[in-house]
Amino acid sequence: MQPDSALLLSLAQKVGTPFWLYSAETLRQRIAEVKHVTADGIQARFAMKSCPATKVLSEMHEAGIWIDAVSGNEMLRALHASHPGGQTPPVILYTSDVFRDNALQVVLENGILPNVGSPGMIEQLAAAGYKGGVSIRVNPGFGHGHVNSCDTGGPSSKHGVWFQDLAVTAEQVVAAGMHVVMLHAHIGSGPRHAELHENLERLADEFAALLPLFPALEAISLGGGIPHNYKDSSAQIPLEPLKALFARCREKLCAAAGKSLRVEIEPGRYFVASSCMLVTRVAEVKSTQTNEKGQGATFAMVDAGFVDLVRPAMYGSYHGISVVPHDGGERSVAPIVVAGPLCESGDVFTRDDAELLVPRDLPLPVPGDLLVLRDAGAYGYAMSSNYNSIGRAPQVWLEPDGTLELISRRETLSDLLKAEVSEPVHL
Numbered sequence: 001m002q003p004d005s006a007l008l009l010s011l012a013q014k015v016g017t018p019f020w021l022y023s024a025e026t027l028r029q030r031i032a033e034v035k036h037v038t039a040d041g042i043q044a045r046f047a048m049k050s051c052p053a054t055k056v057l058s059e060m061h062e063a064g065i066w067i068d069a070v071s072g073n074e075m076l077r078a079l080h081a082s083h084p085g086g087q088t089p090p091v092i093l094y095t096s097d098v099f100r101d102n103a104l105q106v107v108l109e110n111g112i113l114p115n116v117g118s119p120g121m122i123e124q125l126a127a128a129g130y131k132g133g134v135s136i137r138v139n140p141g142f143g144h145g146h147v148n149s150c151d152t153g154g155p156s157s158k159h160g161v162w163f164q165d166l167a168v169t170a171e172q173v174v175a176a177g178m179h180v181v182m183l184h185a186h187i188g189s190g191p192r193h194a195e196l197h198e199n200l201e202r203l204a205d206e207f208a209a210l211l212p213l214f215p216a217l218e219a220i221s222l223g224g225g226i227p228h229n230y231k232d233s234s235a236q237i238p239l240e241p242l243k244a245l246f247a248r249c250r251e252k253l254c255a256a257a258g259k260s261l262r263v264e265i266e267p268g269r270y271f272v273a274s275s276c277m278l279v280t281r282v283a284e285v286k287s288t289q290t291n292e293k294g295q296g297a298t299f300a301m302v303d304a305g306f307v308d309l310v311r312p313a314m315y316g317s318y319h320g321i322s323v324v325p326h327d328g329g330e331r332s333v334a335p336i337v338v339a340g341p342l343c344e345s346g347d348v349f350t351r352d353d354a355e356l357l358v359p360r361d362l363p364l365p366v367p368g369d370l371l372v373l374r375d376a377g378a379y380g381y382a383m384s385s386n387y388n389s390i391g392r393a394p395q396v397w398l399e400p401d402g403t404l405e406l407i408s409r410r411e412t413l414s415d416l417l418k419a420e421v422s423e424p425v426h427l
């Protein structure tokens with residue numbers, strides 16, 4: 001999604017800054033791409049944790065994309081957006097390593113397929129009298145995320161049941177009167193497509209070898225992890241080769257099972273990353289001077305911070321930045337650090353996982369200009385917080401015909417105080 005200066009300036013005037021702007025067109029393009037590579041027996045889910053807005057969930061519903069939810073409230077949000085409960089078919093999947101809050105209750109009340117990541121969860125289901133199908137999340141022993149802290153497979157990953165323990169888990173499920181209908185693994189968005197391809201093939205081989213343990217199996221999920229190129233949006237790696245790869249994996253798995261199996265994938269990032277930008281205003285431009293402690297820098301101070309978009313502060317993630325001059329003027333390019341309003345030195349958008357300040361060559365803005373943080377749709381608003389009691393920024397939805405819709409308003413102090421109570425606790 002490329003920023004349209006006039007639109008952004010008018011919107012900033014109307015809803016204030018910072019704000020999130022979604023492009024329905026970009027989202028629909030990505031949905032269509034994923035649909036194309038998941039034909040014939042391959043079902044795509046949306047990992048809704050990446051962007052749980054009802055509007056986005058409704059788009060997924062209309063397109064026939066199923067849901068991977070990771071909490072009780074995510075399941076309820078999916079139901080609220082008209083995704084059906086039940087297991088025939090299991091449109092909503094609940095994936096977790098721990099039942100928290102209302103999750104077990106929501107699973108039971110809505111007949112949602114639980115994708116369990118630990119034997120303890122099977123015990124909890126059994127104790128609640130659950131007798132239906134279960135999916136088991138497997139740690140296949142390999143795979144990695146876009147950064148180390150997103151490692152989703154291997155000895156250092158907390159996710160899933162270690163693959164060599166599956167025989168015991170399979171017996172536990174049967175003893176509890178349940179049956180395993182799906183095996184699942186998510187091996188993460190490695191930075192390179194080649195690695196994703198290798199890992200998916202390897203995963204399919206590993207699952208094929210495990211099939212004899214699971215006679216009631218109906219589906220295998222290869223997880224999410226289709227990478228998005230944040231650094232160069234014009235150089236997205238083509239999705240097309242995944243079509244043949246998914247088909248090959250399914251053929252292999254069906255042959256090994258001696259029956260038809262559904263193969264699933266559940267991307268989050270790829271669906272939504274490019275469909276949303278975070279628009280912020282430059283409050284001030286100021287500098288530090290080089291001295292014995294280090295290099296001086298020019299800071300563009302903006303009104304968005306890591307309470308809005310945490311990925312750079314959390315993972316050192318890169319987001320493309322565009323400058324929208326408020327007066328249509330020219331701006332000369334200079335190395336700039338873009339930093340936010342929070343009382344935190346790490347509130348910097350131009351950084352990586354090793355360095356706090358990675359100045360970027362950008363048109364040097366003046367106060368009042370807008371700065372656009374691009375590709376912010378995945379783990380953007382979804383990970384925003386109320387730290388510093390600022391309140392979440394509004395989300396705006398743009399249709400291809402130019403229609404705009406406010407899909408969440410700016411949070412106010414009363415939103416922040418809503419859960420505060422003064423109630424005696426009697427033990």
Ligand SMILES: Cc1ncc(COP(=O)(O)O)c(C=O)c1O
Nearest residue numbers: 047186189224225226267268269
């Ligand atoms: C179980 C599961 N599935 C799918 C995803 C989506 O991954 P991505 O957004 O990289 O496609 C995640 C992300 O962490 C996940 O944990």
